[in-house]
Amino acid sequence: MIIIYIVVLITVSSVSASTKCISQPAIKKYEELRGPLQDIENYLNKCHGSYTSKEPITSLRQSIKKIEKQIAAVNKIFYERKWSDEQQHNGHCYIFSKDTLPWEKAKKRCEEVNGYLVKLDNETENQWLTERARKKSGYYWIGLSFEVNYQWKWTNEKKRPSFLKFKKGYPTKNSDIPRCVYLYGHEYGYWTNYQCTSAKNYICETHKCV
Template sequence: MDAIYSNSEIVCSTTASINKCSRYKGQETLKKEVTVHKQIKVLLIVLSVCLVFAFGGVCTLAILLTHATHFNVSVSDQDNNATDYKAQFDALHNQHEETLRKLNRLNYSTGCALCAVHWVHSGGKCYYFSKVKMNWTQSRDHCVTLGGHLVIINSKTEQDFVTSNVKVSHWIGLNDLDTEGHWVWVNNQPVNDSVEFWIKRENGIREPDNWTKHHPDGEDCAGLGRSIRDTDFWSDAYCFLEKRFVCEAPAAV
C-alpha cells in the first residue's frame, strides 16, 4: 500500500519508507513540542520581567505621590507660617507706632521735645522726611495719619530748609487736581506768586509744564525736582508716581 508523506526534509512514497517516515514525523513532532515549550518559557520570562517592571513603576509612582503630597503639605505649612509672620510683623509695627505716639505725648507734656521722634524741628515747625515712596494721594493721607500734612512752603527760608534735607525728588503739598493750572496747597490756599520755586530752564521752558507725553491727563501734583535732579526747585509730575514725601506739623510750644 503506497502512501505519500511530505515535509521539508523527506518525501515518503513507498511502504518501506512509511516506518522511517513515521520516525521522522515523531522526531519532528518532538522538535515542535520542544520549540513550543521553549517559546512558552521565553514568553513566561518576558511576562515576568514585564511584571517586575510594572510593579517597580507602581512602587515609584506611589513614592512620588507620597512625596508630592508631603511637598504640598510643606508648602501649605510655609504659607501658614508666612501669614503668621505677617500678622506678627503688623502687630509689632502697630505697637511701635503706638509707643512712638505715647513717647511724643510725653515729650510734649514735659517740654522735652518740640517734635515727634523722627521729625526735624525748624522755625517753629516739625518736618518729616519719608524713607518710603508713595504716590501723591497716599503721601498726603500718610502725613495726616502721622499728625501733620504734606509740606506747605511759605517762604524762601522754609524752601531752603526743606531742600537742604533732600537729595532725590519728594512730593510736597501742592496740586492742580481740581482746576488745571490753578495750583493750591493741601490747605486749599493758592500759591503766592511772590513765593514760588518752580524750575526755570535756560531755554525758557519752565515747570509746571503739565507734560502729557506719557499720560493724557497731564501732571497735577508737585514735587521737589525730577528724580535726582533740580531738587532745589518745584516740578509738576504724574500724581500716580511713587516718590518720597515731606510732611509738616506744628512744633510743641
C-alpha cells in the same frame, strides 16, 4: 505658648497706638488691623490645645502669616517718634520719609501722624528744606497739587499759594495730567509737577511740635 505670644502682641500693639502724635482715625484703623489677633486667640481657647487633624494647624499658620503682614504694615505707620525729636525750623517740625509712596498715600501717611504734606511758605523755608533734601534722596513729594484747570493749592488749606518755585518749563500741561508736585534737592530746590502714582519720598510737616 502661642496664646501667650498673641496676648503679648495685642498688649504691645495697644500700647504703641497710644502715642500722642497719632490721630484718632489712624488709631481706629490700627485697632481694626488688630482684630485678627483676637480672633485667633479665641479660636485657640476653644481648641484647648487639642488638635486631631492638620486642618486647624494649616488654618492657624495662614492666619498668623496674615497677621505678621498686617503688623509689618502697621509698624511703618505707627513708628514711635515724636515731632519734637524731628528737624525744626521757624516753629514747625518736619519728617523726611525713609520710605517711598505715591502722592495720595504720602498725604494720608502724614495725616495719620497728625501732620500734612509739607507746605512751603517762602524762599527761606524752601532753601532750608532743599539743603536737607540734598543730603538724603533728593526727590520729595510736597503738599501742592491741583484738581482742575491748574489751580494749584496746598493740602492743608483752600486758598491759592502765595509762593511757587517751579523749574523752568514747568508746570507742564499735557494729556497725562501730572497734577502732583515734588521738590528736587539737587536743582536749587526747584519744583516739578509729576504723575501722582509715582512712588517718591515725602516730607511731613506740623506746626504743633509735641
